[in-house]
Amino acid sequence: MREENIIPNVKIAVVDEDVIIRDFVVGTLMYSVNREVLPFDNGFDAWVYFEEAGFPDMVVADVNLQEIDGYTLLTKIKERSARTIVVMISNKWEHEAIVAELGADAFLAKPFGVNALFELVQKFVVDESVK
Amino acid sequence: MLRLGAEPDIMREMELDDIFISRLQLLIIMSKAYLLEYPLGRHRVKSILENAQCVKGDAVGLAEDLDFIDSPEDAISTLEFDKIFYQRVKLLAVMAEAFAKGHTLEPPKKEALEKNLQSICGAITFNQQISDIQFLKVA
Numbered sequence: 659m660r661e662e663n664i665i666p667n668v669k670i671a672v673v674d675e676d677v678i679i680r681d682f683v684v685g686t687l688m689y690s691v692n693r694e695v696l697p698f699d700n701g702f703d704a705w706v707y708f709e710e711a712g713f714p715d716m717v718v719a720d721v722n723l724q725e726i727d728g729y730t731l732l733t734k735i736k737e738r739s740a741r742t743i744v745v746m747i748s749n750k751w752e753h754e755a756i757v758a759e760l761g762a763d764a765f766l767a768k769p770f771g772v773n774a775l776f777e778l779v780q781k782f783v784v785d786e787s788v789k
Numbered sequence: 790m791l792r793l794g795a796e797p798d799i800m801r802e803m804e805l806d807d808i809f810i811s812r813l814q815l816l817i818i819m820s821k822a823y824l825l826e827y828p829l830g831r832h833r834v835k836s837i838l839e840n841a842q843c844v845k846g847d848a849v850g851l852a853e854d855l856d857f858i859d860s861p862e863d864a865i866s867t868l869e870f871d872k873i874f875y876q877r878v879k880l881l882a883v884m885a886e887a888f889a890k891g892h893t894l895e896p897p898k899k900e901a902l903e904k905n906l907q908s909i910c911g912a913i914t915f916n917q918q919i920s921d922i923q924f925l926k927v928a
Contacts, residue, residue: 663927681839682808686815689836690925751797758790769807770794772814776921777793784924 664691668783669714671696673704673731674747675724683718686772690779701726705734713739716782718766721748721757729760736761743782806868809847813878814915816844816885818922820906823888824899827925837889845882848875874912881905 674680688695698704702725721728732744746757749768819837852875
């Protein structure tokens with residue numbers, strides 16, 4: 659059986675102004691990794707926190723955000739912390755090519771479910787090298 | 790770039806029904822992980838309790854709505870489940886709250902939990918394979 663481990667002390671942030679979706683994503687990821695997951699309801703607050711407290715290992719953000727939009731947040735994160743995995747959420751297919759060009763690591767198309775979030779964890783947060 | 794979620798031609802905003810079903814699927818996985826004795830941790834406990842509370846609240850509300858719907862056009866939800874289904878979901882949420890709070894489920898209750906899971910999974914045609922949640926074995 660394959661041995662799988664969560665990256666130690668992994669830090670994940672979720673940025674979404676829709677509280678219902680944000681709480682669902684935060685809860686699912688928190689359960690998956692058994693770590694605190696940081697919730698933000700707008701891009702500005704998230705950016706200020708990242709600059710002050712350090713960049714997380716993974717950011718899951720909606721394209722449509724207030725104050726700092728998702729494209730800008732993605733670009734700024736990748737400029738300052740290229741190692742941070744950025745997952746962009748959208749309900750519009752047109753956004754996929756744009757976020758790919760801006761350097762997103764994954765595109766999460768709405769509607770999505772638990773399996774998609776588990777796949778994100780498997781792909782980006784499970785460290786198979788840790789024994 | 791990894792792509793997950795809906796195919797491009799069916800992308801849309803997520804409705805409350807989507808969230809209810811997704812949270813219910815998460816509760817099913819949480820319960821299966823408990824039955825497999827996967828480790829709990831502080832944050833997992835918090836997540837289970839929050840999720841169970843949301844699912845229970847929605848199930849109660851959706852079941853109550855069934856009493857006031859005269860025609861499908863009046864329905865808030867497009868889900869087509871009966872009252873017994875929502876009772877089963879509510880029971881699942883209560884059991885999840887119990888094991889998350891550290892109450893040990895005796896074998897008969899574990900058996901009841903398994904049967905309830907099977908019934909709910911059948912109704913929503915959801916079958917999360919154990920191999921899909923191997924990473925939950927590590928807390």
